[in-house]
Amino acid sequence: MKEFPKTSIVATGDTIVCDLPYNAQVTPYFDIEAAAGGHISIFTDNYLSFSGGEANLRAEYLTKEGPQAYEHLLWMNGHKVYYVFPKGTKIKSLKFRETGYDTQFSGSFSCSDPFFNKLRDKALRTLYVTMRDNFMDCPERERGQWTGDAVNEAGEVFYAMSPSAHLLIRKWLHEIIAWQQPDGKIYAPVPAGNWFDELPCQVLATLGYYGIWTYYLNTGDKTTIADLYDGAKKYLQLWEPDGQGLMQFRRGDWTWGDWGDNRDMLCMYNLWYYIALDGMERMARELGKPADAAMFAAARARFHPAFNARFWNGKSYRDPAYKGKTDDRTQALAVVSGIAGPEKYPAIMQVFAAERHASPYMEKYVFEAMFRMGRPDEALARHKERFSEMVNDPRFTTLFEGWGIGPKGFGGGTVNHAWSGGGLTVLGQFLCGVEPLSPGYDTLRIMPRPGKMEEAAATVPSVKGPIRTAFVNRNGRFSLDAETPGGTTTVIAVPSAKKIKMNGKVVFANGNFTKPGAAKPFGTEGGYVRFLVGPGKWRFESEK
CATH class of the missing domain: 2.60.420.10 (Maltose phosphorylase, domain 3)
Structure with a gap:
């Protein structure tokens, strides 16, 4: 239990505002003397202004006569804690207890550009505040384990936290398959409570190279991929071929590819499917399933030329039926999947120079793609440009869901969304160049x-x-x-x-x-x- 620094406590009328050292999961505490029947409210700045939706998490307390102390054990988070006391309350002390997932910040990063040091620090703080009994998209609006978010979060864990955090990744992956329906459908998020919707692109990201395979590559935990393999294979069998080497569009229950506009959905969904095939082929080989490995390899071999023939127009990847602006997300997935060869890199770089449609979630793949293409300076410049507003905002120690707050945000726009921290992974894996090969x-x-x-x-x-x-x-x-x-x-x-x-x-x-x-x-x-x-x-x- 820690006391708030006295220099951080400001009283205005019946309200006392206390600064936390950073965005943290906390249980607030007070020790007071008061009359009976008074009403005390405790909440954070997230409740007031930055919840990403309707105001929600807060504490309410009714006083008894005389001395009393109370710790609100249902955790909340934010950068400030607000106490609203009845008139005449004598305050002895205000404290907080920081809680969180049992792991250490064992990784480190520094460089000669202060911006990226700050970005990495904020990404790490955001990651930690979105971990507890599951990965979550944000720690106040819903605390849902959206599986696409968890893909980015898990990638960050491997470059920032002690291996104890690998257990949370393993739990997420097991839960994804454990909630699979008899017909093969997989929900996002899980565990499901009042939400039973399939988001195909997020599920594919989980089952493919960046999800299950990346977990195995970093941990060597073969038991887990053996546990998950059949369920992942069953989900892929729901997708229907289009007869030309690619897959028909699977709408799922929410046809979501990313926040923002100009989403070339057929291209994007097919690329996520190809990345899933890549992960499944690798898993099949590791698990001694040569027939399955050959099946996935054959599907990939058909897919690669078919995708280029249908969607590459000489300047970019684009569905001929798509009418929006050229989608930078699609170009990024084509590069990181290996669909786009080096001969296409100059044209794709022109797209990255002109188009800015990816959310902070998908910008991770643009950042990675530019490094893979051998353009580190352009990669760093674009990432700095896109993330400058949230990294340089002195009010927050975390990264936002969208590119800004309020009308500049997406989906409600929380101020602590770890899907935005993919740069942490890229800085370790590509700028510094450390990655597992087996x-x-x-x-x-x-x-x-x-x-x-x-x-x-x-x-x-x-x-x-x-x-x-x-x-x-x-x-x-x-x-x-x-x-x-x-x-x-x-x-x-x-x-x-x-x-x-x-x-x-x-x-x-x-x-x-x-x-x-x-x-x-x-x-x-x-x-x-x-x-x-x-x-x-x-x-x-x-x-x-």
Whole structure:
């Protein structure tokens, strides 16, 4: 139990306003003397102004005669706590107890651009305040486990929190399948109470590469994918082929692809289906189901050329029947899924330069796509542009549901929506370049994509132990420090240079590997020189 700082307490009439140190899940407390029959209200700034809908969570208390203390055990959250006391109340102390999911902030990130440090801090705070007994879209409007939101949240967990938080991811995935209906339909959100609707794109995101497979890749928990596999396969069987290699549009109960306008829905839904096929094929191979793996591989092989033939018009991906502006979300999903090859990247970059339709939820995939296309500077510039209003807003320690508050928001517009924090993942996975290559981090890659960023460092709390990496990129020189835990093999990729040193010894010069010592040459590809190393500390230095 903590007291509010005295400097944060402001009294106006019958109301006392107390600042919290940040947006937190709290149970507020008071110790007072009062007359019998008085009425006390306790609520937060979210209740007053930022709930994303109708005012809801608050506490009401009726006083007895004399001294009394009360802690409101139904948690609430916000940046400020308001107490409204009856006239004549003597206040002895006001306190709060912060509660939340049992995990540690074990990851870290910093870079030479203060904006992205602040973005990452706000993304982490938003993530934590939307975790408890389930992932939630927001902690005051409904606390619903919308499964598309949880996909982004789970991805953030792997780069920010101790492995204890993996249990919450596992619980979410089991609940998605446990609530599956006999006909194969899957709800979003779950657990379902008064909501029994299928959102096809969110379900596909969960069952595919970014959902179940990413969980397995980061944890190595094979039991869970074995538990989930049959239900995921049953859901995909609900989708009907169109006879031309693609899938018919499945409306579900809510035809939702994202907040905002200019959604090219047929393209988007087909791309999410393809990403789901990718995850299912990988799971089938891991689980020793060669017939299923071959079935999913064949479906993907048909899908890839069919999608490009139908939807690529030479400038962008676009359903010929779609009449809106070119959808940036669709281009992003085409890149991250592998549907779009490098020959299409210049045209897609033109779309990203011109179009701004994705919500903060889908902007994560635009950010990732631009990194995958080898355009880190443009990726960072766009993400900074789009998120600047909420990151730079001094009133909040969290990220918003929409691009602003009130009329600039979507769906009610809460001020703490972890679906907006996908940048946290991208900064660790692509800017700093840390990602698992095989389940449970048996093998991993450290491949920073610095662009013009001068410095960045990250600690990734993997199931094998912390992975630490830091680069300095300045004045034509590049250095990379990496520390990898026991039980891992790491591919370290260094931007190509005339000469590269490892731990002080030349290991690459004039286009050729030299005697590398503890590092094994692993080829060159895509502007990188790659080395294979075991656990330990490694320092690579290069000059252009």
